[in-house]
Amino acid sequence: MKCRKCGEPAAIELRRHNAAFCAPDFQEFFKKQVREAIRKHRMFEPGEQILVAVSGGKDSLALWDVLIDDGYRTSGLYLDLGIFDYSVESKAKCETFAAARGVPLIVSRVEEEVGAPVPVIQSVTRRPPCSGCGLSKRYLMNRVALEGGFPVVATGHNLDDEAATLFGSVMHWQMDALPRQSPALASTHPKLVRRVKPLYRLSERETAAYTIMRKIDYIVEECPFAKGATSIAHKEILTRMEEASPGAKHNFLFGFLEKARPAFEKAEGVTLNECARCGQVTTGTLCAFCKLSDQVKRSR
Amino acid sequence: MKCRKCGEPAAIELRRHNAAFCAPDFQEFFKKQVREAIRKHRMFEPGEQILVAVSGGKDSLALWDVLIDDGYRTSGLYLDLGIFDYSVESKAKCETFAAARGVPLIVSRVEEEVGAPVPVIQSVTRRPPCSGCGLSKRYLMNRVALEGGFPVVATGHNLDDEAATLFGSVMHWQMDALPRQSPALASTHPKLVRRVKPLYRLSERETAAYTIMRKIDYIVEECPFAKGATSIAHKEILTRMEEASPGAKHNFLFGFLEKARPAFEKAEGVTLNECARCGQVTTGTLCAFCKLSDQVKRSR
Numbered sequence: 001m002k003c004r005k006c007g008e009p010a011a012i013e014l015r016r017h018n019a020a021f022c023a024p025d026f027q028e029f030f031k032k033q034v035r036e037a038i039r040k041h042r043m044f045e046p047g048e049q050i051l052v053a054v055s056g057g058k059d060s061l062a063l064w065d066v067l068i069d070d071g072y073r074t075s076g077l078y079l080d081l082g083i084f085d086y087s088v089e090s091k092a093k094c095e096t097f098a099a100a101r102g103v104p105l106i107v108s109r110v111e112e113e114v115g116a117p118v119p120v121i122q123s124v125t126r127r128p129p130c131s132g133c134g135l136s137k138r139y140l141m142n143r144v145a146l147e148g149g150f151p152v153v154a155t156g157h158n159l160d161d162e163a164a165t166l167f168g169s170v171m172h173w174q175m176d177a178l179p180r181q182s183p184a185l186a187s188t189h190p191k192l193v194r195r196v197k198p199l200y201r202l203s204e205r206e207t208a209a210y211t212i213m214r215k216i217d218y219i220v221e222e223c224p225f226a227k228g229a230t231s232i233a234h235k236e237i238l239t240r241m242e243e244a245s246p247g248a249k250h251n252f253l254f255g256f257l258e259k260a261r262p263a264f265e266k267a268e269g270v271t272l273n274e275c276a277r278c279g280q281v282t283t284g285t286l287c288a289f290c291k292l293s294d295q296v297k298r299s300r
Numbered sequence: 301m302k303c304r305k306c307g308e309p310a311a312i313e314l315r316r317h318n319a320a321f322c323a324p325d326f327q328e329f330f331k332k333q334v335r336e337a338i339r340k341h342r343m344f345e346p347g348e349q350i351l352v353a354v355s356g357g358k359d360s361l362a363l364w365d366v367l368i369d370d371g372y373r374t375s376g377l378y379l380d381l382g383i384f385d386y387s388v389e390s391k392a393k394c395e396t397f398a399a400a401r402g403v404p405l406i407v408s409r410v411e412e413e414v415g416a417p418v419p420v421i422q423s424v425t426r427r428p429p430c431s432g433c434g435l436s437k438r439y440l441m442n443r444v445a446l447e448g449g450f451p452v453v454a455t456g457h458n459l460d461d462e463a464a465t466l467f468g469s470v471m472h473w474q475m476d477a478l479p480r481q482s483p484a485l486a487s488t489h490p491k492l493v494r495r496v497k498p499l500y501r502l503s504e505r506e507t508a509a510y511t512i513m514r515k516i517d518y519i520v521e522e523c524p525f526a527k528g529a530t531s532i533a534h535k536e537i538l539t540r541m542e543e544a545s546p547g548a549k550h551n552f553l554f555g556f557l558e559k560a561r562p563a564f565e566k567a568e569g570v571t572l573n574e575c576a577r578c579g580q581v582t583t584g585t586l587c588a589f590c591k592l593s594d595q596v597k598r599s600r
Contacts, residue, residue: 170470171541171548173555233544237537241471244533248471255473263563 012209015246023213030210033201034066041184043196044152050074051150051193053141054097054105056090056219058211060156061097063199065214067154068101076105077144077153079137082117083223090219097216108144110136114289115296118225124299125292129225132292139289143280145193152194160204162197163249164234166256171234178264182257189272191281203249312509315546323513330510333501334366341484343496344452350374351450351493353441354397354405356390356519358511360456361397363499365514367454368401376405377444377453379437382417383523390519397516408444410436414589415596418525424599425592429525432592439589443580445493452494460504462497463549464534466556471534478564482557489572491581503549 001010003022010020021029038044052067054060054076067074078094081087091107098105111117114136121136122129141153162181169177183200187193199207211218226232241248274280275287282288301310303322310320321329338344352367354360354376367374378394381387391407398405411417414436421436422429441453462481469477483500487493499507511518526532541548574580575587582588 171552173552173558173560175559178560233541237541241533241537252471252473258473259475260473260478260564264560 011213012206014206016203016242016250018246027210027213030062030202030206031066031070034063034198035070037183037198037201038196041182041196043154043184043194043198044072048073048152049148049150051077051106051141051145051148051153053077053079053137053153053155054094055079055156056093057156058216058218058220059158059161059199059204059207061093061216061218062207062211062214063154063156064097064103065101065211065216067198068103074103074154075148075150076103077141078105078107079140080107080109080111081133081136081223082109082111083119083225086219086221086224087117089221093217093219106144106148108140110140113140114293116300121292121296122225124296128229130229130231133225135288135292139280139287141195142191142193143278146191150193151187152196154196154198156199156207157197158199158202158204158207159249159253160235160238162200163238163253164231166253167234167238168230175264179261181261189281191274191279192272200253311513312506314506316503316542316550318546327510327513330362330502330506331366331370334363334498335370337483337498337501338496341482341496343454343484343494343498344372348373348452349448349450351377351406351441351445351448351453353377353379353437353453353455354394355379355456356393357456358516358518358520359458359461359499359504359507361393361516361518362507362511362514363454363456364397364403365401365511365516367498368403374403374454375448375450376403377441378405378407379440380407380409380411381433381436381523382409382411383419383525386519386521386524387417389521393517393519406444406448408440410440413440414593416600421592421596422525424596428529430529430531433525435588435592439580439587441495442491442493443578446491450493451487452496454496454498456499456507457497458499458502458504458507459549459553460535460538462500463538463553464531466553467534467538468530475564479561481561489581491574491579492572500553 001013001020002008003010003025004019005025006022008022011023012026013020044050050067050072052060052064052074054064064074064076076094076098078091080091094105114121116124118129118133121132125132145153166181169181183197185195238249270283272281272283275282275290276285277290278287280287280289301313301320302308303310303325304319305325306322308322311323312326313320344350350367350372352360352364352374354364364374364376376394376398378391380391394405414421416424418429418433421432425432445453466481469481483497485495538549570583572581572583575582575590576585577590578587580587
């Protein structure tokens with residue numbers, strides 16, 4: 001197999017694009033896909049400070065790498081979930097990356113903010129661990145961005161992540177989640193920053209290849225709480241469909257964004273208030289994060 | 301395991317209903333589900349003549365059986381696709397059933413109507429065999445109903461069929477197919493009869509159990525052309541999801557019907573004309589059936 005660009009031996013084949021690339025041309029292809037995502041969804045404005053949420057995994061570090069390389073002004077945000085060795089190691093990966101690139105890294109500890117680390121939150125709430133963890137992450141990303149004057153948070157969600165989330169929403173027809181499924185969510189309130197996913201055009205396999213070619217050291221293990229999560233089962237289903245028909249994931253996600261998503265957008269938006277406790281945005285009186293944090297504190 | 305109704309030993313467990321039934325009570329449950337489908341979607345009006353499309357398989361014969369038993373005035377329609385032994389045997393099952401119940405059976409031959417049987421249509425059009433076959437079946441069901449004065453055609457599509465069709469439409473976000481996915485399609489033109497699917501609340505396994513308990517002799521083999529069809533792959537995916545989480549198929553289909561389908565209904569409907577050749581309904585000048593039949597005749 002030869003590189004589509006230069007004709008040299010290919011390092012990676014991309015079946016859904018019916019293409020193969022050598023390592024340098026693949027990295028250029030990868031960056032072009034990120035630039036296309038940014039352009040198409042007007043993710044950033046010139047000179048903006050971008051907060052990049054980094055987990056220490058391949059996706060978020062690949063994203064940060066591309067943004068730094070393309071001259072964006074970025075800071076990393078590492079949320080320490082307190083998940084034993086997994087958190088210790090993933091934090092170290094982020095610190096090493098930030099130090100090598102000379103870029104700032106903000107660290108926020110869930111234990112400090114919620115009153116307990118994720119494993120304790122799980123046992124207190126008796127909800128699936130990903131539930132309280134996701135809620136805390138979304139809340140803290142937004143609050144840290146607001147406090148630091150960042151108008152936008154970028155996350156490393158890739159094509160596989162987005163397709164799996166969509167699959168889950170569709171299997172249950174979650175009418176609240178479907179209109180929110182987008183590579184770019186605008187700010188709908190002064191206390192809500194923009195959220196963008198510049199890797200949504202690239203698969204998990206492609207971000208892994210990019211980080212390896214770029215010699216970025218990342219945490220390979222998955223979060224120990226992710227085992228048995230339905231999102232993983234959904235990823236496996238989509239991966240089997242992709243093997244049978246290359247492009248299946250892409251067509252599912254992009255078909256939704258282009259054709260179906262407009263049908264789910266609500267005529268009127270929800271009313272956003274400020275939480276009586278913390279002042280962050282909520283649809284009720286007390287936000288879900290403050291309720292969670294109350295529940296955790298009462299139990300200790 | 302004991303029957304939910306009478307406490308006698310159960311003959312079948314229905315995990316998604318968290319229930320088990322003895323054979324007589326399961327048959328009563330089965331009929332109730334059909335009655336509920338008919339009631340909820342106002343499928344039939346009193347005294348109407350119903351054309352029941354029968355293939356000789358378990359679903360359509362189970363449907364016919366329930367409708368006859370509940371006192372509906374029905375005729376069967378067998379479409380002879382000309383698929384070798386499969387068609388010979390499935391026709392015989394329908395004839396035996398009709399003779400035993402003393403109900404009329406209309407037989408229409410695709411070879412006579414299109415100019416060639418399904419295996420030839422496939423090789424001429426070079427499209428997947430299910431494509432020309434489905435088109436011919438929908439056309440002939442409607443035409444035979446019109447000619448015979450039947451205002452409605454009932455088909456044996458079950459929960460698994462409907463969920464698999466929906467799954468395929470969603471994976472490609474087929475914006476034309478999604479609003480048409482319904483247990484009951486109204487007549488939108490004087491030359492278009494109503495189409496209803498009274499088994500949409502019952503799974504494949506449940507219709508199989510019903511026909512076996514009722515000692516209805518049906519053709520067990522699948523159509524030889526169905527092998528490798530994507531609808532079968534989609535059924536397998538849904539069956540694995542059902543095993544992991546009983547009710548998954550039901551929630552997927554019913555969630556769509558209740559919550560999402562309205563979002564896909566078009567503001568304005570399509571304009572329906574009468575085909576210049578056969579007078580049946582089409583969105584163009586010549587209908588797809590006449591075009592297919594022309595293509596078949598030209599090739600012979």
